[in-house]
Amino acid sequence: xxxxxxxxxxxxxxxxxxxxxxxxxxxxxxxxxxxxxxxxxxxxxxxxxxxxxxxxxxxxxxxxxxxxxxxxxxxxxxxxxxxxxxxxxxxxxxxxxxxxxxxxxxxxxxxxxxxxxxxxxxxxxxxxxxxxxxxxxxxxxxxxxxxxxxxxxxxxxxxxxxxxxxxxxxxxxxxxxxxxxxxxxxxxxxxx
Amino acid sequence: xxxxxxxxxxxxxxxxxxxxxxxxxxxxxxxxxxxxxxxxxxxxxxxxxxxxxxxxxxxxxxxxxxxxxxxxxxxxxxxxxxxxxxxxxxxxxxxxxxxxxxxxxxxxxxxxxxxxxxxxxxxxxxxxxxxxxxxxxxxxxxxxxxxxxxxxxxxxxxxxxxxxxxxxxxxxxxxxxxxxxxxxxxxxxxxx
Numbered sequence: 001x002x003x004x005x006x007x008x009x010x011x012x013x014x015x016x017x018x019x020x021x022x023x024x025x026x027x028x029x030x031x032x033x034x035x036x037x038x039x040x041x042x043x044x045x046x047x048x049x050x051x052x053x054x055x056x057x058x059x060x061x062x063x064x065x066x067x068x069x070x071x072x073x074x075x076x077x078x079x080x081x082x083x084x085x086x087x088x089x090x091x092x093x094x095x096x097x098x099x100x101x102x103x104x105x106x107x108x109x110x111x112x113x114x115x116x117x118x119x120x121x122x123x124x125x126x127x128x129x130x131x132x133x134x135x136x137x138x139x140x141x142x143x144x145x146x147x148x149x150x151x152x153x154x155x156x157x158x159x160x161x162x163x164x165x166x167x168x169x170x171x172x173x174x175x176x177x178x179x180x181x182x183x184x185x186x187x188x189x190x191x192x
Numbered sequence: 193x194x195x196x197x198x199x200x201x202x203x204x205x206x207x208x209x210x211x212x213x214x215x216x217x218x219x220x221x222x223x224x225x226x227x228x229x230x231x232x233x234x235x236x237x238x239x240x241x242x243x244x245x246x247x248x249x250x251x252x253x254x255x256x257x258x259x260x261x262x263x264x265x266x267x268x269x270x271x272x273x274x275x276x277x278x279x280x281x282x283x284x285x286x287x288x289x290x291x292x293x294x295x296x297x298x299x300x301x302x303x304x305x306x307x308x309x310x311x312x313x314x315x316x317x318x319x320x321x322x323x324x325x326x327x328x329x330x331x332x333x334x335x336x337x338x339x340x341x342x343x344x345x346x347x348x349x350x351x352x353x354x355x356x357x358x359x360x361x362x363x364x365x366x367x368x369x370x371x372x373x374x375x376x377x378x379x380x381x382x383x384x
Binding site: 020023099101106108109110119126155157160161162166167168172178182184189 | 211212213215216291292293297298300301302304305306311314315318341342346347349350352353354355356357358359360361363364365366369370373374376377378381382384
């Protein structure tokens with residue numbers, strides 16, 4: 001067994017959990033999807049909870065890897081990069097049929113209240129995303145792109161809330177309206 | 193058994209589901225919390241799913257009853273009423289220790305993708321809330337309270353997303369920051 005097996009279990013299990021939720025996904029289901037025996041799972045993860053916590057790190061590193069080039073694209077001004085960041089996710093969700101939502105937000109909703117280890121890790125992950133957005137807004141401020149009424153950190157927190165909520169609404173609608181409203185209101189009204 | 197028993201089961205079961213989620217809550221737990229035998233439950237609800245769907249109606253009617261006087265308070269201008277509407281929830285969540293979140297939003301996140309009956313009912317409930325907020329913003333427009341750049345319906349959708357997302361973030365933080373940021377950014381920046 002190599003560390004590829006570990007990642008393979010995270011990919012397969014993570015896909016089911018993203019769709020069905022953590023509690024509703026049984027260990028057997030994860031083993032079946034990954035095609036590994038129980039011993040292999042427990043070689044890498046000491047419990048289902050440990051697997052879930054590792055999954056948060058995995059989701060986070062996957063998201064960061066996908067969006068880093070968009071956010072660091074120096075050929076575009078900061079607000080255009082931020083807009084592309086959210087459009088990247090829109091394309092992703094369109095391919096998925098506008099379901100599932102944010103894997104991090106989903107786990108916060110499901111486990112934040114009832115499992116302190118998950119809450120702490122998920123909050124850390126969300127705060128990392130907020131800092132990323134706040135840095136882009138700060139850059140926009142320095143380039144005179146950000147309206148004077150907006151304070152970068154509070155605005156980043158608000159935008160991230162609007163995004164997480166748009167993803168909740170998307171799951172109720174199963175269509176693009178919530179993401180399109182988010183994009184238009186954020187970039188053509190709030191930040192304009 | 194009276195219809196009071198039905199409501200009693202909804203109250204007791206709803207409290208557990210609001211905290212732990214629908215899938216994670218067993219029928220036995222609901223029966224124990226309500227202090228009723230299984231037969232009593234099945235007299236009112238033909239399945240756990242039927243109970244969950246009735247719970248959405250119950251949550252919605254409870255929320256509507258609590259906030260109707262605030263929203264209809266003709267002594268205050270529309271935007272002040274809207275601000276009080278969200279502040280009412282903030283007080284509620286403060287009493288709860290800033291956990292649990294929106295019972296409707298939670299069920300959308302948990303069941304929207306995997307159960308079409310829930311999705312439809314939850315979306316209907318959310319759309320009702322959006323129409324309510326849009327009507328207040330329309331009133332604000334008619335009273336020249338709403339900045340010209342804001343279109344009432346899209347703004348209502350955006351604000352509801354920002355609210356649902358603030359409640360997700362609240363569960364990660366277990367503190368007031370997301371709700372306070374929501375209130376300040378919505379009423380002192382977006383709608384100002």
